[in-house]
Amino acid sequence: MGTILETKQLTVCFGDHVAVDDVSIQVEQHQLKSIIGPNGAGKTTFFHLLSGQLKPTYGRVFFKGEDITNLSPALRTRKGIGRSFQITNIFPHLTCFENVRLAVQSKEKVYFNWFSHVKRFKEIERKTYEWLELVLLNHKAGELAAHLAHGEKRKLEIAMLLALETELLLLDEPTAGMSLEEVPKILEVIKRIKEQGNRTVLLIEHKIDMVLDLSDTIMVLFNGRLLADGKPEEIIENEQVQSAYLGGM
Numbered sequence: 001m002g003t004i005l006e007t008k009q010l011t012v013c014f015g016d017h018v019a020v021d022d023v024s025i026q027v028e029q030h031q032l033k034s035i036i037g038p039n040g041a042g043k044t045t046f047f048h049l050l051s052g053q054l055k056p057t058y059g060r061v062f063f064k065g066e067d068i069t070n071l072s073p074a075l076r077t078r079k080g081i082g083r084s085f086q087i088t089n090i091f092p093h094l095t096c097f098e099n100v101r102l103a104v105q106s107k108e109k110v111y112f113n114w115f116s117h118v119k120r121f122k123e124i125e126r127k128t129y130e131w132l133e134l135v136l137l138n139h140k141a142g143e144l145a146a147h148l149a150h151g152e153k154r155k156l157e158i159a160m161l162l163a164l165e166t167e168l169l170l171l172d173e174p175t176a177g178m179s180l181e182e183v184p185k186i187l188e189v190i191k192r193i194k195e196q197g198n199r200t201v202l203l204i205e206h207k208i209d210m211v212l213d214l215s216d217t218i219m220v221l222f223n224g225r226l227l228a229d230g231k232p233e234e235i236i237e238n239e240q241v242q243s244a245y246l247g248g249m
């Protein structure tokens with residue numbers, strides 16, 4: 001295991017407002033790190049800087065040792081950084097199966113030999129069902145994505161990110177807008193991804209029980225600054241974190 005993602009003094013200003021302020025972190029490969037902090041702390045802005053939607057005013061982002069600060073979002077995706085975009089990445093008029101198959105196919109090479117083509121097709125189909133199974137959507141394979149419940153759409157989006165062989169998953173509040181019944185299912189999906197052991201996950205989440213249950217480490221942002229970064233038990237005990245949260249509320 002080593003560091004897969006690193007930020008050095010990452011900073012972004014909107015006019016006079018410093019939304020992310022001098023944040024230096026390291027994320028270990030195959031770990032799950034959560035980002036918590038009160039509303040407006042800079043969590044989503046920090047994700048924008050990692051995925052390339054925003055360029056920093058100052059500081060650098062490194063992925064697997066390579067400086068990616070100036071790369072576009074598309075190039076970062078190709079390198080293995082995938083972000084869930086609150087279901088805007090799915091094709092509503094295709095079935096769940098077709099959505100995931102598109103992602104699987106985009107990672108496969110196509111051969112123009114009839115026999116290998118048939119074999120390849122079966123392999124793509126097998127992989128597609130595997131991803132649907134992992135996100136607990138195999139029973140919905142034939143259903144149009146547009147007809148899914150909100151939580152199911154989020155799971156479909158995660159399946160597509162996994163099928164794209166994303167090494168680093170950026171999940172921004174995966175339970176946002178979900179019904180109470182849907183939340184445990186997304187929790188189960190993230191646990192399954194962790195159990196597979198070959199992805200790194202950065203998770204923004206307000207549900208603190210879920211964060212404590214899932215995280216190897218937690219970083220806390222407050223007014224754009226990194227207030228704490230450590231194991232869940234250290235974060236819970238941290239007095240600055242406690243007062244920031246209580247003060248923030």
Ligand SMILES: Nc1ncnc2c1ncn2[C@@H]1O[C@H](COP(=O)(O)OP(=O)(O)OP(=O)(O)O)[C@@H](O)[C@H]1O
Nearest residue numbers: 014017018019037038039040041042043044045046
């Ligand atoms: N494009 C922008 N222009 C100006 N200010 C912005 C912009 N994007 C974010 N901000 C400000 O930066 C701060 C951080 O916002 P951000 O959305 O990152 O917080 P957050 O921690 O994700 O909050 P929440 O938990 O409510 O989603 C806020 O004060 C927000 O108003």
